[in-house]
Amino acid sequence: MKVPFQRLVRFEDPDGNILFGEAPAGDNLVGQQVAIYEGDKPWSLRESPSHAKVAKVICPLPASPLVYGVGLNYSKHIAECGYPTPEYPTSFIKPPDALVGPYSDIRVSKSHPQIDYEGEFTFVVGKDAKAIESKHAADYILGYTVGNDVTSRQWQRVPGIGTNYGKSADGFAPIGPILVATDVVDPDQLELITRVNGKERQRSGLDDLRFKAGDILAHLSRYNTIREGTVIMTGTPAGVGAFMDPPVWLKQDDVVEVEISSIGTIKNRFLFA
Structure with a gap:
């Protein structure tokens, strides 16, 4: 675009x-x-x-009509989850109030259990997209940014409630700090690193993404109009807290940093009340 x-x-x-x-x-x-x-x-x-x-x-967008997330999109994360490799992008949604800025505090209810991080390469749709082809996706992508798909693992796993509920709380989609135009960087040359309190938890090249930005936008827009301002998180690599032994959940005053080379770093403190 x-x-x-x-x-x-x-x-x-x-x-x-x-x-x-x-x-x-x-x-x-x-x-x-x-x-x-x-x-x-x-x-x-x-x-x-x-x-x-x-x-x-502050947040690169004043608002978003919807935040989409994609799961199981890095080979090592698929392996640590123990799930079969998906044939199509596995998607879910976060509501508009999930969106917050790159340095915002994430305020979480104490009753919200098993809070986890997911560092993610993220892109923003810059004009309405419907039934587009992957090869034309760059005409609709406003830019690339950094995101954290914050998740309550317990709610995510409750039968009949599922992924959307566990990922949909206010503030569960920090992004930023900037938007980088699509002709400035090649995502396949970038690296993502997530740190909790300064300690590395995730590291992966974006070339490990099974479905690229264009593939994801083409799939999501097949039957639905994806509106301008929509935020799309493309999945997380291996290393989330849920699959540590034992699992390690975020706690009061933990600081999560997600860095993507040539884009920048978001840094959010978690407050439980």
């Missing part, structure tokens, strides 16, 4: 104005002067001669 940006950041300036800007390379964006874009939606921005200082980096 043709866009005016390469690395898009959504931020607050020192006066509290919410703006879109062109992010320099690196994660240290606060305090930087950046060129800003005119517009309030990332798929309809226009270039501007103005600049502004980044005071706070």
Whole structure:
């Protein structure tokens, strides 16, 4: 999809104005002067001669109509789960209020059991897509970002309730810190790393993805219109807490970082109340 940006950041300036800007390379964006874009939606921005200082980096999207997730999309994760390899992308949904920013605290009810992380390569749809082919998917993808598909494993496994309920709480889809245009990076050359309190839990090249972004968007749009602003998380590699021995769940004040090379790092603290 043709866009005016390469690395898009959504931020607050020192006066509290919410703006879109062109992010320099690196994660240290606060305090930087950046060129800003005119517009309030990332798929309809226009270039501007103005600049502004980044005071706070916020979610790349002001809102999303829906967040899709994909399961069982890395070979080693399929093996650790013990499930058969799917023929098609295995999808589920998170509601709009699951979406939060790259450095937001994730507030979880104490009654929400067995909270786990899933570091994920994520993309955003920039215009409505219906019955598209994989080879044309780049015409509909606004950009790539980093996500964490936060999950309650206990609810995920309850018969009759299933995956959607265990992944759908408010704040269970942090993304960011920026959107990178599709012509800037090659996902197959990128690496994903997840850390909990600084300790590495997941590491994988994105070339291990069974279904690529285009495959996923083509499948999801086969019978449904995928609206602009839809967020799609593409699956997680091996190393989630559920399959550690014994399982290790997130607890009060744990900090989860998900990093994807050439895109950036999200960092979220978990608070249980």
